[in-house]
Amino acid sequence: GAVVSQHPSWVICKSGTSVKIECRSLDFQATTMFWYRQFPKQSLMLMATSNEGSKATYEQGVEKDKFLINHASLTLSTLTVTSAHPEDSSFYICSARGFSGRGSYNEQFFGPGTRLTVL
Amino acid sequence: GQQLNQSPQSMFIQEGEDVSMNCTSSSIFNTWLWYKQDPGEGPVLLIALYKAGELTSNGRLTAQFGITRKDSFLNISASIPSDVGIYFCAGLRETSGSRLTFGEGTQLTVNP
Numbered sequence: 001g002a003v004v005s006q007h008p009s010w011v012i013c014k015s016g017t018s019v020k021i022e023c024r025s026l027d028f029q030a031t032t033m034f035w036y037r038q039f040p041k042q043s044l045m046l047m048a049t050s051n052e053g054s055k056a057t058y059e060q061g062v063e064k065d066k067f068l069i070n071h072a073s074l075t076l077s078t079l080t081v082t083s084a085h086p087e088d089s090s091f092y093i094c095s096a097r098g099f100s101g102r103g104s105y106n107e108q109f110f111g112p113g114t115r116l117t118v119l
Numbered sequence: 120g121q122q123l124n125q126s127p128q129s130m131f132i133q134e135g136e137d138v139s140m141n142c143t144s145s146s147i148f149n150t151w152l153w154y155k156q157d158p159g160e161g162p163v164l165l166i167a168l169y170k171a172g173e174l175t176s177n178g179r180l181t182a183q184f185g186i187t188r189k190d191s192f193l194n195i196s197a198s199i200p201s202d203v204g205i206y207f208c209a210g211l212r213e214t215s216g217s218r219l220t221f222g223e224g225t226q227l228t229v230n231p
Contacts, residue, residue, distance in 0.1 A: 042224075043222065043224050044207070044221050049218060093161045097217060107164055108209075108217075109164060110162045
C-alpha cells in the first residue's frame with residue numbers, strides 16, 4: 001500500500017508557457033501533500049504543504065503566484081509552474097501522508113518525480 | 120530550510136561489505152525516517168522509527184533512533200550492487216507540523 005504516482009514523468013516546454021504536474025495517492029487518502037524540488041546532487045527542498053480543501057502553505061522564498069498548488073480532493077494535488085523559465089528546470093517530487101483503511105500514516109510517501117526542462 | 124547533518128557524504132565500498140551512515144541534529148525529533156533514492160526516481164521509504172532507542176530492521180537494513188532523539192543511524196549489511204543510490208535521513212519534529220527535515224544524503228557506490 002501507500003503508492004503515490006506523478007504525471008508526467010518528464011516534460012519539456014518553451015519559456016513562458018505553463019506546466020501542470022499531477023500527484024495522486026493511489027491506495028490511501030492523502031490529507032496532506034507536499035511538493036519538493038531537487039537540483040542535481042542536492043537534497044530535497046520543500047516548496048509547499050497543502051491540506052485537502054485549503055490553501056497551500058508556501059516555504060519562504062517560494063513564489064505562490066508562480067507555483068500554483070491545488071489540492072482539491074483526498075487523492076489529487078496539482079502543481080502548476082506558470083510562465084516557466086529555464087531556471088525553473090528541476091526535478092519536482094510530491095509526497096503524501098494520510099490514512100488508509102488500516103490506520104493513519106505518519107510517514108510521507110513520495111511520488112516518482114517529474115523532470116521539468118524549460119527551453 | 121534547516122537540514123540534518125548526514126555523514127558520510129559519499130561511500131565507495133566492495134560488494135559484501137557492511138555500511139554505516141548517520142544523521143545528527145541539535146534539535147530533538149520525534150520521528151526518524153530513512154529513504155533511498157535511485158537516479159531519476161523519487162525517494163522510497165526504507166525504515167521508519169518512532170521511539171527513542173528503537174532499533175528496527177528491514178532485511179539487510181537496520182536503523183536506530185538515538186536515545187537523545189537527536190540522531191539516527193542506518194546500517195546495511197552484506198552490501199550488493201543494487202544498494203547503489205542516495206540514502207537520505209529525514210526527521211519530523213513536533214514543532215514543525217508535518218514538515219520533514221532532510222539530511223544532505225549519502226551517495227553509496229558498491230563495486231562488484
